[in-house]
Amino acid sequence: MSDGFKMHQLALERVPFAIVITNPHIEDNPIVFVNSAFTRLTGYSPEVSVGRNCRFLQGKDTDPESVEKIRAGLKEKGEFAVELLNYKADGTPFRNRLFVSPLLDTEGELQYFIGLQRALGDGSSDQVTGGIDEALREIHHRVKNHLSMVVGMIRMQARSQNPTSLDNYTALARRIETLQFLYHEMTGSMQTGADDDIALSAYVSRIASAIAYLDGRESLQLNLDLGPMRAPVDTAARVGLLVSELLTNAYQHAFDGLAEGLIEVHLHGSDGMIDLVVEDNGLGLPADSAWPDRGNLGGKIVRSLVTGLNARLSIRDTGRGTRIEIRIPADVTLLDQAEPA
Ligand SMILES: Nc1ncnc2c1ncn2[C@@H]1O[C@H](COP(=O)(O)OP(=O)(O)OP(=O)(O)O)[C@@H](O)[C@H]1O
Ligand SMILES: [Mg+2]
Numbered sequence: 618m619s620d621g622f623k624m625h626q627l628a629l630e631r632v633p634f635a636i637v638i639t640n641p642h643i644e645d646n647p648i649v650f651v652n653s654a655f656t657r658l659t660g661y662s663p664e665v666s667v668g669r670n671c672r673f674l675q676g677k678d679t680d681p682e683s684v685e686k687i688r689a690g691l692k693e694k695g696e697f698a699v700e701l702l703n704y705k706a707d708g709t710p711f712r713n714r715l716f717v718s719p720l721l722d723t724e725g726e727l728q729y730f731i732g733l734q735r736a737l738g739d740g741s742s743d744q745v746t747g748g749i750d751e752a753l754r755e756i757h758h759r760v761k762n763h764l765s766m767v768v769g770m771i772r773m774q775a776r777s778q779n780p781t782s783l784d785n786y787t788a789l790a791r792r793i794e795t796l797q798f799l800y801h802e803m804t805g806s807m808q809t810g811a812d813d814d815i816a817l818s819a820y821v822s823r824i825a826s827a828i829a830y831l832d833g834r835e836s837l838q839l840n841l842d843l844g845p846m847r848a849p850v851d852t853a854a855r856v857g858l859l860v861s862e863l864l865t866n867a868y869q870h871a872f873d874g875l876a877e878g879l880i881e882v883h884l885h886g887s888d889g890m891i892d893l894v895v896e897d898n899g900l901g902l903p904a905d906s907a908w909p910d911r912g913n914l915g916g917k918i919v920r921s922l923v924t925g926l927n928a929r930l931s932i933r934d935t936g937r938g939t940r941i942e943i944r945i946p947a948d949v950t951l952l953d954q955a956e957p958a
Contacts, residue, residue: 634800635659635734636793637671638720638768641727645670646691649729650789652797658736660706667786671732674713676704687715694719694727698750700737712737716753720765729768733757756803760796763854767792770918788914791831795861798823799854814950817853817891818843821860821884828861832868836877845952846886852947855922856884856893862915862922863895863941871899871938878938886949893945898938908932 635658638650651666659666659674666673675684683701690697696718703713714737720729733753768789802815802823822843829839848856860882872878883894902908909916909923909930923930928945 634797636797637666637732637734638793639671639730639732641691641730646730650786650793652790652793654797655734658705658734659703663786663790665706674703676702676710678702678710687717690717691730696754714750716750716757718757718761720761720768722765722769728765731757731761731764752804756800759803759850760799760854763799763858764793764796766921767796767858767918770914770921791865792858792861792918794827795824795857796854798827799850799857802853803850814847814849815853816845816952817848817856817886817949818845818884820853820857821882824857824860825864825882828864828868834868834872837868837872838877838879840879840881842881842883842885844885846891847950847952848886848891848947852891852926852945855926856891856945859893859919859922859943860884860895862919866915867895867897867899867939871897871901873900875899886947886951889946889948891945891947891949893943894940896935896938896940898935901937902932902939 634652635655636650636652637648637655639646640649643649647668647670648666651661651663655666656662661674672684679702683699686697686699687701690699696716698714698716700712700714702710704710714735716733717730719727720731722728735753798820799815802820806815822841825839825841829837864880864882867880871880879898881894881896883892883896885892909919912919919930922928923943926945926947928943931942933940933942
């Protein structure tokens with residue numbers, strides 16, 4: 618990492634990571650996804666934003682030169698950064714630092730554009746953007762392949778449906794929010810100078826809390842048993858997506874019609890290995906289920922992650938509910954309980 622980053626650590630800390638994904642294969646390159654940080658930044662909800670071209674953020678004082686830069690950048694299908702005047706839903710102008718990069722599929726074909734945005738305030742351009750761009754680019758590159766995988770699989774699933782349908786949107790949103798925590802975790806790691814691995818236990822804990830919070834049922838208890846450890850960013854990204862799929866399944870499928878339930882996540886590291894267990898005491902998988910084989914999108918994502926990690930997945934019969942164990946070969950650094958994870 619260059620010294621440039623260190624100088625801009627404080628500025629980077631405030632990056633909200635507003636994320637917009639657009640689909641250039643649909644007429645006029647409309648937005649297909651915005652995250653919650655985008656809504657906080659602009660005041661525009663997903664319902665209002667999805668289906669529109671990003672130019673709806675522009676207004677009367679937007680500099681045509683910046684707009685032309687964006688147009689040219691998109692045409693090149695490369696990566697570019699630009700600063701332009703945008704307007705919030707309530708009409709307030711703000712200077713927006715936009716970093717755009719293409720999302721390619723495994724064949725290297727352009728599938729989506731992803732835009733990361735940061736508000737610079739209303740005044741003149743600020744001088745820290747160079748460092749921000751560099752730091753953002755580095756973080757983004759590490760997250761990008763996982764984002765491609767998630768978005769690509771959802772695209773496969775959605776091919777027959779309306780590409781901007783709400784079901785499709787929800788499926789995308791949950792999975793991208795998981796990766797969004799990774800951006801945050803990496804920002805933290807950069808500040809401590811450890812940019813190759815991240816605090817896995819803290820990351821997983823954030824993901825699990827977010828899923829439990831979204832579910833909201835107080836009758837379901839979630840126990841997290843996470844050994845403090847750091848893991849390479851790539852491994853962490855996959856483990857995070859796995860936890861997200863398994864835990865969401867437990868919440869969505871295990872307790873239909875049951876008055877209460879318990880879900881446990883165990884995550885422990887040992888020499889060269891991570892052991893992940895997600896267990897619920899609910900209804901159990903359907904009798905004829907071969908999950909994750911012949912599963913839905915979730916099952917396919919789990920299978921692909923397990924393969925990518927060179928991991929082993931087993932489903933244990935506990936007599937009640939579902940217990941899924943995943944053994945992952947990984948280069949982990951175990952931390953003392955006392956150390957911050
Ligand atoms: N913990 C669980 N308890 C009970 N049934 C489960 C559990 N996990 C999965 N299942 C069953 O396996 C099916 C397939 O799960 P999978 O994650 O592949 O797809 P999904 O959850 O239905 O949809 P999504 O693509 O949104 O994940 C579920 O529909 C459900 O019937
Ligand atoms: Mg699922």
